Amino acid sequence: MNTATLRQLEYFVAAADTGTVSAAALRCSASQAAVSTALNELERGLGIQLFVRRTAKGVRLTKSGERALPIARRMLSDARELELLAAAEASEAAGPLRVACTSALSPRVLPALAEAFRAEHPLVDLDLVDGLASDVERMVLRGEADACLLYRRQLESDLDSRTVREVVPYAVLAADHPLAGRDRVALQDLASEPLLLVNPEGSRGVIERLLEEADVSPKRGWAFSNPETVRAMVARGLGYSVFSGRPISLESFDGGRVAYVPLADPIAPNEVVLATPKGQRMTARLQALQDLLMKDSVLEALG
Incomplete structure (x- = not known):
């Protein structure tokens, strides 16, 4: 069957309540012709006769119409409930x-x-x-x-x-690294040391693009999915890394110490995005x- 529209159901309920097509049209702010056409289309789509039309005496529900009326009322009520829900969604954080x-x-x-x-x-x-x-x-x-x-x-x-937020990149070095005390460090100064990355799929491309901007070819090191593993490796002097944003802690997971040194390279800041x-x-x-x-x-x- 063809799907009944909410407008057709609205006209159906209005005609059942008022007893005439003209009164239903007035209640629904529609033309009499529009209501009559919609009711005919609804009956054809459902494959049942909803009304008996009586000249000059309005409309009367058939047995099928009587069974369909409460269903139509529920469908219209549910539609109104949906509208109210949508309105609440748009105005209330819940x-x-x-x-x-x-x-x-x-x-x-x-x-x-x-x-x-x-x-x-x-x-x-x-x-x-x-x-x-x-x-x-x-x-x-x-x-x-x-x-x-x-x-x-x-x-x-x-x-x-x-x-x-914009975040600037830092070189992450072991706390006792010869360059750890500098105000800034250039990536080229670290190019001979292994570069340790946070997971290949999540961050390798980010750091690679950053190194390309600095025109630096790094020495490849390991990559790990856990940033704390990278920091612990760096703390033991096994390489360096590049993190975005200020340090949360200078201590690695296993108690080692790291230093965060701002990069001297002319690299565009990264951004945290939603x-x-x-x-x-x-x-x-x-x-x-x-x-x-x-x-x-x-x-x-x-x-």
Whole structure:
């Protein structure tokens, strides 16, 4: 059968309630011809007769019409409920919100973000996950997450993005490295040492593009999925790395010490971005997310 439209159901209920097509048209602010046509189309689409038409005496429900009327009322009521829900979605920050974040950023931003949501938007059912940059992008593209947080240089997919904060790159060196005490260090000065990277799929491309900007060919070292493994390796003098943003701690996971030294190379700053599907409607929950990401407590956590 053809799907009944809400407009046809509205005219059907109005005609049943008022008893005439003309009165139904007046109630629905439509022409009599439009209501009559819609009722005929509804009957043809359903394959049943809803009314007995009586000249000069209006319309009377058939047995089929009597059975269909409460169903039509429920469908119209559900449609109104849906409209109210949509209105609430647009104006009130409540309901589910899933945010994916790269593993490199998650220790910095997610705790501060979760705390801000709990304080300011307790009705939001916040779900936070982290992973590789490619994974969090795929989650957004597949509708498995509403938004993701990652570095601009990691963004590969066709997503809408908004800059949250610019972050400058640092060379990460062992605390006793000969260059650790400098105000700035050039990547060329480190080119003879192994470059240790945070996971090949998530960050290798980011650092490679950064090195290309500095016109440096690095000596290849290991790559690990966990940033703390990289920091621990650096702390033991097994190579150097490049991280974005200010240091969270100068101590590695196993108790070693590292130093963060700003780069002297003329490299454009990286950006932390919030990425969402192309053309996604701005809900109150997403607006709350954007607003909270601009709070000082969250921005300070990003470095």
